[in-house]
Amino acid sequence: MSALYRDTQAYVDTAAVQRNLSKIRRRFPSSVQLMAVVKANGYGHGAIQSAEAALAAGADMLGVASLEEAVELREHGIQLPILVLAPIPPRYAELAAALDIRLTVTEAGWFKQREEFRQTPNGAPLRVHIKLDTGLGRIGLRSREEWKQLVPWLKRKDIVVEGMFTHFATASWADTSFVKLQYERFLSMTQWAHSSRIFPTLLHCCGSASALRFPEMALDMVRIGAAAYGFYPSALAPQWELEPALTLRSALIQVKQVSAGDTIGYDRAYKARGEEWIGTVPIGYADGWSQIMQNGEVLVGGKRAKIVGRIGMDQLTIRLSEPCRAGDPVVLIGSQGSEKLSCTEAASRAGVVPQEITASLTGRVPRNYEKLSKDEALQKEEYAWKPKQDLLRRF
Numbered sequence: 001m002s003a004l005y006r007d008t009q010a011y012v013d014t015a016a017v018q019r020n021l022s023k024i025r026r027r028f029p030s031s032v033q034l035m036a037v038v039k040a041n042g043y044g045h046g047a048i049q050s051a052e053a054a055l056a057a058g059a060d061m062l063g064v065a066s067l068e069e070a071v072e073l074r075e076h077g078i079q080l081p082i083l084v085l086a087p088i089p090p091r092y093a094e095l096a097a098a099l100d101i102r103l104t105v106t107e108a109g110w111f112k113q114r115e116e117f118r119q120t121p122n123g124a125p126l127r128v129h130i131k132l133d134t135g136l137g138r139i140g141l142r143s144r145e146e147w148k149q150l151v152p153w154l155k156r157k158d159i160v161v162e163g164m165f166t167h168f169a170t171a172s173w174a175d176t177s178f179v180k181l182q183y184e185r186f187l188s189m190t191q192w193a194h195s196s197r198i199f200p201t202l203l204h205c206c207g208s209a210s211a212l213r214f215p216e217m218a219l220d221m222v223r224i225g226a227a228a229y230g231f232y233p234s235a236l237a238p239q240w241e242l243e244p245a246l247t248l249r250s251a252l253i254q255v256k257q258v259s260a261g262d263t264i265g266y267d268r269a270y271k272a273r274g275e276e277w278i279g280t281v282p283i284g285y286a287d288g289w290s291q292i293m294q295n296g297e298v299l300v301g302g303k304r305a306k307i308v309g310r311i312g313m314d315q316l317t318i319r320l321s322e323p324c325r326a327g328d329p330v331v332l333i334g335s336q337g338s339e340k341l342s343c344t345e346a347a348s349r350a351g352v353v354p355q356e357i358t359a360s361l362t363g364r365v366p367r368n369y370e371k372l373s374k375d376e377a378l379q380k381e382e383y384a385w386k387p388k389q390d391l392l393r394r395f
């Protein structure tokens with residue numbers, strides 16, 4: 001249990017992550033593997049906890065963004081296959097092979113560089129997935145020439161070409177023509193492998209948006225990130241009863257009454273129009289509550305309150321519709337009474353995707369994994385971390 005020395009805390013319902021992944025899994029034939037993407041600390045929900053939820057939901061593989069993230073999962077005893085979704089420095093390939101971590105490869109030069117660092121040519125085989133750039137334009141090979149240069153390396157005995165994949169640029173759009181073009185390009189590029197007598201068993205192209213919207217494009221595996229955490233990846237995605245898993249709470253640290261013309265916060269960015277109640281919430285951009293949330297709202301006393309003035313590093317200020325007191329609970333993501341403020345709503349007001357908000361929550365915001373049944377649970381003693389007696393005695 002994390003310390004409760006500050007009321008700004010995140011609560012993660014890992015059972016919701018498990019249920020989301022189970023629901024997604026049931027939408028596909030059993031021949032389609034499920035990769036749970038737990039990069040960026042499980043989109044802010046906790047990498048290990050999300051990986052365990054994925055395992056419980058029957059996921060076949062985990063996806064991460066860096067070798068660090070993969071190693072962290074292994075260090076915590078996670079044994080599922082893991083794919084690092086982008087190229088890593090070739091000098092760490094042997095470490096990946098030793099830990100049975102699959103790597104993404106995009107060019108022959110990577111293998112060439114790896115030669116310099118290879119100590120034991122007969123070590124564990126390295127499993128790779130070849131990334132194809134069919135239109136996203138970030139990573140992946142595009143031409144048959146690049147493919148041909150790669151082939152001799154892929155034929156080596158210590159290399160297993162397990163998969164080939166691509167990623168869509170416009171999977172959330174109403175206009176589906178570019179997704180379809182990318183999909184067609186992907187299918188025809190996978191033929192290059194077949195004509196080189198290389199037969200990857202896992203062809204995959206769908207992230208959450210395309211998996212939900214175009215399940216017929218699932219091929220051998222879907223890579224599910226956002227939807228696992230209960231975020232609909234597109235307004236056009238079908239409703240699969242996904243549940244958001246993260247709640248963000250805090251409590252007022254001060255409430256004051258101000259008069260017309262009083263200004264609040266840096267640069268005097270907000271000026272009161274009359275007698276107003278202003279509450280201060282101990283969360284700011286160093287917690288991941290960025291200044292893009294400036295026009296947002298929070299919940300206090302079961303009602304919405306507007307964020308006013310600039311969001312600071314540690315604090316933000318809100319305009320209260322009624323006098324409240326220091327200590328009153330604040331909900332930034334979640335529900336309070338009958339009022340609900342979803343991460344998706346907060347994100348759309350800020351012009352970003354919901355996972356940007358949860359993934360941005362910094363280490364200063366403790367993640368709690370106990371189930372909270374009531375708004376008041378935050379204040380309940382059993383949820384408070386108890387300092388060790390000898391520590392207390394010193395004060």
Ligand SMILES: *Cc1c(COP(=O)(O)O)cnc(C)c1O
Nearest residue numbers: 037085167207208223224225226
């Ligand atoms: C992050 C990532 C995903 C997951 O995307 P979501 O939209 O969050 O499901 C899938 N594939 C790749 C290559 C990724 O980098």
